[in-house]
Amino acid sequence: MSQRILIIGGGMAGTSLAWWLAESGAGRHTVLLEREGLLGQHATGQNAAILRSAVAPWATRVLAHETGRFLRQPPAGFTDAPLLNERGLVLAEGAEGDPLPAWLDDHLEWNMVEPIKTSRQRQLAPHFHPEGERCWWFPGAGEIEVARLLERFASGARRAGVRLETGREVRDWITSGGPDPRLTGVRLADGEELEADVVVIAAGAWAPSLAARLSIATPMRVTRRHLMVSAPARDVCPEWPVVWDDRAGLYARPESSGLLVSACDISEVQPEPLKADPDVRHLLAEKTLRLLPSCGDLGMAHFWPGLRTLTDDDAPWLGADAQVEGLFWLAGFGGHGMSACAAAGRMAAAMLCGDSPSEELQAALDPGRQTAVAVPL
Numbered sequence: 001m002s003q004r005i006l007i008i009g010g011g012m013a014g015t016s017l018a019w020w021l022a023e024s025g026a027g028r029h030t031v032l033l034e035r036e037g038l039l040g041q042h043a044t045g046q047n048a049a050i051l052r053s054a055v056a057p058w059a060t061r062v063l064a065h066e067t068g069r070f071l072r073q074p075p076a077g078f079t080d081a082p083l084l085n086e087r088g089l090v091l092a093e094g095a096e097g098d099p100l101p102a103w104l105d106d107h108l109e110w111n112m113v114e115p116i117k118t119s120r121q122r123q124l125a126p127h128f129h130p131e132g133e134r135c136w137w138f139p140g141a142g143e144i145e146v147a148r149l150l151e152r153f154a155s156g157a158r159r160a161g162v163r164l165e166t167g168r169e170v171r172d173w174i175t176s177g178g179p180d181p182r183l184t185g186v187r188l189a190d191g192e193e194l195e196a197d198v199v200v201i202a203a204g205a206w207a208p209s210l211a212a213r214l215s216i217a218t219p220m221r222v223t224r225r226h227l228m229v230s231a232p233a234r235d236v237c238p239e240w241p242v243v244w245d246d247r248a249g250l251y252a253r254p255e256s257s258g259l260l261v262s263a264c265d266i267s268e269v270q271p272e273p274l275k276a277d278p279d280v281r282h283l284l285a286e287k288t289l290r291l292l293p294s295c296g297d298l299g300m301a302h303f304w305p306g307l308r309t310l311t312d313d314d315a316p317w318l319g320a321d322a323q324v325e326g327l328f329w330l331a332g333f334g335g336h337g338m339s340a341c342a343a344a345g346r347m348a349a350a351m352l353c354g355d356s357p358s359e360e361l362q363a364a365l366d367p368g369r370q371t372a373v374a375v376p377l
């Protein structure tokens, strides 16, 4: 394979793809361009690092399940330190009598979930007083070592010949012109032009605005969510599982001798400038007191916003663009990028190298798909 591939974006999506391309023998034909001075400075460096496969979109569940396998049994080059802390996840959702969640059947088939009663829930997570009436235990879920995973993808890709170039911002596209323009490369902020046969948009929250410059309207919403880490506290047990209440909108896990908590806030924003909303602190304090009462007065040590880029059906866009030849999508990971990126990178690399992954999965992730609107977590 000798086509020249340019990847725009050095978050987990782009860096995972770079590694998988290198694994497929395409390293020397691949260049990754990241506008920041370091990889992983945006959503990849701002998230809660939770591996959760129990989500509504089927394709995301499949990607997250495969990513879980990758993290538990990583290939050579990733094995010197763990990539996943399998602390488990206690998930509360719904009410008795509600339809069962969409993820249940495949998770039962994969042997990844167990329904639990309140007594067992309290045993596993005594600090958690959920509003969701049904509780589930996912022993294989947990916390991803994001920085380590990103570093291993990057160093493996670099060793196999991928050029990972930081401080390189793509400003514009170069096309062949004519009635059916073909993408032939990109123009950087300093005016340099780079040629390519395929350009991959893995630019996270900047994917829609980059695509707009090719007159592609992208039904993606750039949204902000906040996280906080409490002050260190003896009351927080470092072994606690992740707890998540889909009904109330809260999740939490131990972090740095304290607790990391999200109130699952969502607001549509421009990616820049990204500012924290102080009102979310009150929401966080209120929900923590209500759902994690023993942790209600821990105090906030850190509080920050991050960007989640949501598609209509809450599954990423992965595949060739229907309108512009030479453009390939790997974006719109919403709140699932850490859980899905290792498998998404593998699938994208396979497609770029001419292999055909499952047709059903391709259709479910195709950027041109018709989507049913889903409510994101």
Ligand SMILES: Cc1cc2nc3c(=O)[nH]c(=O)nc-3n(C[C@H](O)[C@H](O)[C@H](O)COP(=O)(O)OP(=O)(O)OC[C@H]3O[C@@H](n4cnc5c(N)ncnc54)[C@H](O)[C@@H]3O)c2cc1C
Binding pocket: 008, 009, 010, 011, 012, 013, 014, 033, 034, 035, 036, 039, 040, 041, 042, 043, 044, 045, 046, 047, 048, 049, 050, 051, 052, 168, 169, 170, 171, 202, 203, 204, 205, 206, 207, 210, 225, 226, 227, 305, 306, 307, 308, 330, 331, 332, 333, 334, 335, 336, 337, 338, 339, 340
């Ligand atoms: C608060 C919060 C909590 C989350 N928690 C979880 C979780 O627990 N589990 C989970 O699975 N997911 C979680 N996510 C989602 C996850 O973080 C994202 O889905 C994932 O990081 C997306 O990765 P990405 O590589 O697509 O985007 P990014 O990490 O944003 O990377 C895109 C990169 O593209 C670069 N770029 C943009 N424009 C250009 C350009 N013109 N030229 C060159 N480079 C460019 C950017 O600088 C950036 O580095 C969370 C997100 C947030 C915000």
